[in-house]
Amino acid sequence: MKDKNRKTALIIGAGSDMAVSIAKEYAGNGYDLILAARDMGAIDPIASDLAIRHPGAEIRKAALDVLKMETHRGFYEGLDPKPDVAICVVGYLGDQELAQSDSGEFRKITDTNYTGCASLLNVIAGEFERRGSGTIIGVSSVAGDRGRKSNYVYGSAKAAFTSYLSGLRHRLADKGVRVITVKPGFVNTRMTEGMDLPPALTASPEEVARDIFKAHRRACDVIYTKWFWRYIMLIIRHLPERIFKKTSL
């Protein structure tokens, strides 16, 4: 039996390091969880871990392929209970150089980071709107704030996702539904393994998760994590192209 007072968080793309930290943060704050991901085998140990750490929380698993947009409606209709908050943590950095010439990789990056996520959030936003409540949290990236040569395919997909979330927030602002955009800078995860990241600028997935929960509680619109990325990106966005072109960012 579902305890009526408990809230449920849907974690979309639950297999990533960042998603696991977010799941722990929400379970630790009294939420039940629905873990949605494509690779159920990878989700099993994550679900057992969460269930052992948080014996009070209900942990459910749901199979979802973000790239199969025709399945999104059926996926969401199958969820019971419906979530109070949907957190989209899907992300695929991909291989920038490959994506410059290979349409398959290009598509995988844009569909995973933008089209697939937006398609699913369309469905969720519709139900939240009818219900007149709910929170949608989209994890985008600072890479979407300005395209740069090292990852602009990923960056442009994230830019589209950021725009989408902004529009969704606008649409739902007076419908009782909140939309929060999260823009992490460098985060120490499997996605960035082997990259030479400056430690002072790099967040742990746990820090990102804490920032997200805080933003949810405080009903923020757009957050950067770590917080100072807002100012780093402010500067980077305002660099004149003439100068930006010559940087090695």
Place this chain on the structure above:
Amino acid sequence: MTRPLSGWGKYPVVESEVLGFSSETELRERLGVHGVIAQGLLRSYGDSALSEHAITSLRFNRFLSFDPATGLLSCESGVSLSDMLDVFVPRGWFLPVTPGTKFVTLGGAIASDVHGKNHHRSGSFCSHIESMDVMFPSGQVQTCSPSENPELFRATCGGMGLTGVILRATLRLVPIESAYIDQETIRARDLSHIMELFESSTGWTYSVAWIDCLTSGKSLGRSIMMRGEHASGGSLTLPGRRKLNVPINFPGFVLNSLSIRAFNMLYYAKAPSQASKGVVDYDSFFYPLDSVNNWNRIYGARGFTQYQFVLPLNASKEGMEKILKRITASGMGSFLAVLKLFGPQEGLMSFPMEGYTLALDFPIRRGLFELLDELDRMVVDYGGRLYLTKDVRMSAATLRSSYKGLNEFLSLREKYDPGGRLSSLQSRRLEI
């Protein structure tokens, strides 16, 4: 990308490429390289978890199952003991065996077959492992336990990660009623006194002594014994507390024999001359140094090594006295010297044996390794051995003449890892 990496002793430093895994498939891909070793939280002091290529288990860190009826806990190898304590102490369960830091992974604790203050009663860490899964360099996974594939189990317990990568293990937790320990502290005037105290304390669950390695003469071996029992009743949760941090490496001149001597004198004088009782939380009792982040920086940028040996019981008195005399004469010893009486121990490569063990820190400096070579010879002559998890410099010959199970271990290693794809700086130095 490589980055400079070292163990807890900050010596040596090796340029290392470290890759992680969160699934068996991912680990299989990582095992393709030659000369690779698994590592966890890098709390081993020396070079046993170091190599140019390393695989970190820190992302493979999930609890898999827990049975509150039996205390059996299964988890992936990258789960830390600290994580287990955080989750299970409030529910009334404790680690069956714990080393002096909780910042070690399950995999590391097995590979080192770590011991704790209750060795005389409970044996080493691996005696509380029900079963485990190991991935060989070939990518094949095998489950082992004392009854299933017992040879693999024996060789992996204390096997320094050289039989394969430990994936998962099931550990038997022990029930507790309180997060607190009833502690008794007693001052011992010299070596014979502390040994008497150990021998009369075997009924206690936990016993350990801090020993002064700078004072010679009549007071040689003066010590402070701490023994404890899990308290009955009381809270299962601890109040939160702030951690201290050592922000930078101390310059070398801060620690010299004078400052250490002064510290030892104060520490000894602080302890009451008569037995004194108290109640302390488990963190203060088991992990006093964990409350200071990066305490290893006090030894400066050149790093340090911890020398830990054990002598068989019948040679302990004579041997310990002779070795202590040599250490005090050198003036190189440091504040952290710990004495403990082990109980009997099974195992191929596990360090403990019935007898006394002494562990002490030495800052790396000129002349140190010559002294340690000399100590090695004494330890081997008395039938003792050194702890691989602390070691950074012993010779292959010393290892061969002190670990009786070595030949059997080597033939098993050849079976599980033909061609020796797994290796650490230590295993290459020790030719294992």
